[in-house]
Amino acid sequence: MEEILKVEGLNKSFKLSSKQRKIEKTDEKIKKAVVDLSFSAYEGEIFGLLGPNGAGKTTTLRILSTLIKPDSGEAYIKGISVVKEPEKVRNMVGFLTSELKLEDFFTPDFLFDFFSDMYKIPDDTRQERKQYLFSKFGIDKFAGVKVANLSTGMKQKVALVVSIAHDPDIIIFDEPTNGLDVITAKVVTDFLKELKGQGKTIILSTHIFSLVEKMCDRVGIIIDGELVVCSDIDTLTKEKSLEDVFFELYYERKGDSV
Amino acid sequence: MKNGALVVLKKELARFFGDKRLFFTTVIMPGLLIFVMYNVMGNVMQDNLSSKMTAVSEVYAVDIPDGLKSLFESGALKVTVISEDEIEDAKNKIKEKNIAACVVFPKGFQDFVNNFKPYKRAQNVPNVEVYYSTADIESSSAYSRIVDLLDLYESDACNVFDINFASTAEEQQKYNVATDEQTTGTLLASLLPMLLMTLMYSSCMALAPESIAGEKERGTFATLLITPVPREQIALGKVLALSCMALLSGLSNFLGTFLSLPALMGSVAEEAESEFSVAVYTAKEYALLIVVILSTVIMFVTIISVLSTIAKTVKEASTLTLPLMMAVMFIGFSAMYNSDPKQEIMWYLIPVYNSVQSMIGIFSFSASAVNILVTAGINLAVSAFGMIVLRVLFNNERVMFAR
Known part of the structure; x- marks a missing residue:
């Protein structure tokens, strides 16, 4: 299988304000969000980044989708550097996170067209994709309703559809099922499997074990910004469940401090 | 593209x-x-400007010459002649905004004006006192009208020369180039x-x-x-x-x-x-x-x-x-x-x-x-x-x- 994503020694730290230091109960002025992170993902697989809140999952995904730059290290998507040629990378990547919001004022229809234009999608292709995706997620009935007036679940679906308007080869998905009801969540996970079937690569982050077990081919466990395990899921869960594996690793690292 | x-x-x-x-x-x-x-x-x-111009204001006057009284009255001022003892009373009335102003002419004002010779430098000229109140818009406007009228009267009394004399406004405009x-x-x-x-x-x-x-x-x-x-x-x-x-x-x-x-x-x-x-x-x-x-x-x-x-x-x-x-x-x-x-x-x-x-x-x-x-x-x-x-x-x- 072709290596689509290659992450090499990523480091990223943030300055903490005095307020944040108080919340985190630390005197250190710099928080290392990601430490020397390396992994690879291959064509047609779902790779899961598993970790507790604040482990550095979102930071990693933001670096991969070129929203932020690493302090050091590199990541290549289809051999193109996210640091040196972010604009090329953006064309190949679809990024979805709850941080990225859609303007309330516009309708799904308008937004889909707008983002398709931003990705320079030809008009006929755009129309075809819009029809396909809108009917798949049941957005067609709400295509003319302003985003502000849509339900939370429908907003999420619109955001998902818009983020893959340009039919990217790599889909980066931060907490894909967060805040969705079980039915919508199933629609989303089924769709991810379908994308995988089309040969797309999907990188997702989550703290939900069952999601990883059900969806992912391989998983990387991140704790405190470091990748402690990266393995295919079958090997990892041969003897015990993913949950047991995770807590074993977690206590090993954190020791008595927990 | x-x-x-x-x-x-x-x-x-x-x-x-x-x-x-x-x-x-x-x-x-x-x-x-x-x-x-x-x-x-x-x-x-x-509106404010024009209503202030046309409204008749009541003023008190002490020893006002007849010629000036009619000049005042043609300038929308209703003149009531009072005696010197009533000046304090008049000041209070101005304060209470009952009247607009009080003009006090000195003794012998008319005589002085009548005998004034334009070529003689005058000394000890008489002083006309005008009491008014800046707290009252009507009083202020009456005051400025009184001053204008008195200035006019003064220049009429000893007219040495005119500036931009014209009988009509159109004629006057020729001066503004x-x-x-x-x-x-x-x-x-x-x-x-x-x-x-x-x-x-x-x-x-x-x-x-x-x-x-x-x-x-x-x-x-x-x-x-x-x-x-x-x-x-x-x-x-x-x-x-x-x-x-x-x-x-x-x-x-x-x-x-x-x-x-x-x-x-x-x-x-x-x-x-x-x-x-x-x-x-x-x-x-x-x-x-x-x-x-x-x-x-x-x-x-x-x-x-x-x-x-x-x-x-x-x-x-x-x-x-x-x-x-x-x-x-x-x-x-x-x-x-x-x-x-x-x-x-x-x-x-x-x-x-x-x-x-x-x-x-x-x-x-x-x-x-x-x-x-x-x-x-x-x-x-x-x-x-x-x-x-x-x-x-x-x-x-x-x-x-x-x-």
Whole structure:
């Protein structure tokens, strides 16, 4: 299988304000969000980044989708550097996170067209994709309703559809099922499997074990910004469940401090 | 292929024109409000002026000569003659606003006036005392009328020479050699640059923070940044769209002001005894004005966009842009006391100041095309620099994603 994503020694730290230091109960002025992170993902697989809140999952995904730059290290998507040629990378990547919001004022229809234009999608292709995706997620009935007036679940679906308007080869998905009801969540996970079937690569982050077990081919466990395990899921869960594996690793690292 | 800047521009305009409320509050309302307000203000001012002129005020007088009494009465003053003992009482009545003033003539006033010889330097001239109150508008206006009447009486008593003597107003006008054009020009050159600059800036201020800091605050800006459209194209699209909107909003403000100028300026022009008319400007002036306004608006939008990008919230953006607003107003004010534009080119190298000077030049018919082109060039250069700064800021994750 072709290596689509290659992450090499990523480091990223943030300055903490005095307020944040108080919340985190630390005197250190710099928080290392990601430490020397390396992994690879291959064509047609779902790779899961598993970790507790604040482990550095979102930071990693933001670096991969070129929203932020690493302090050091590199990541290549289809051999193109996210640091040196972010604009090329953006064309190949679809990024979805709850941080990225859609303007309330516009309708799904308008937004889909707008983002398709931003990705320079030809008009006929755009129309075809819009029809396909809108009917798949049941957005067609709400295509003319302003985003502000849509339900939370429908907003999420619109955001998902818009983020893959340009039919990217790599889909980066931060907490894909967060805040969705079980039915919508199933629609989303089924769709991810379908994308995988089309040969797309999907990188997702989550703290939900069952999601990883059900969806992912391989998983990387991140704790405190470091990748402690990266393995295919079958090997990892041969003897015990993913949950047991995770807590074993977690206590090993954190020791008595927990 | 579609250009990213155009796509962003289209979206921003769709947002602006699609939102009826936003369109109404930024384009229709300001102009309408200004028009109504200025017209009411102008009318009230004129009404006030004319009612003060015609209303009869009651004044008390001590030892008033008969000739003066009838002169006073022809000047809308009702004179009641009182004795010297009643002066204190009269002062109280002025205080209580029952009467407008009390005029006390010294003993032998009439004799002195009658025997006065113009060629003799007079010493120990009699002093007429006029009691009045600045706390009462009627009293103040009666006071100034009394002083005028007394001055008139004094100059009649010893008329040595006349100034600009004419029996009719039309005849009088021959002394004023200024053309209507010049009068209008001087008037507008002192007023409009300040108004226009402030209106343009506040239009930009009403729009740019919302479009940039607002999108950042709501988390919708990042969705633009993950698209492959280069940052500078996003910046260009936003700035162009905002310029269009600010121009529309500014145009509405301007029309409101312009159309109410006759009402507002009527009394001033009357005093200058010339016709106030905006029809004196030709296509040349309007063309130059458009060049100045366009380039200035683009510059303002870019500067405010930069500040809005640095700000974390819309509120912070508005606060950040305020000091500049003060500066713009202050520089605009400088036009009020200086209606001759600077001719040296170096003055036109200073942003904002150059726009004000250019506008003074245009309104007073003394603009140099070179200076105006320099102004436009400088404004656009500042905008271009602002765009570079915007691109750098859009690429800065701390600026774009800091909370």
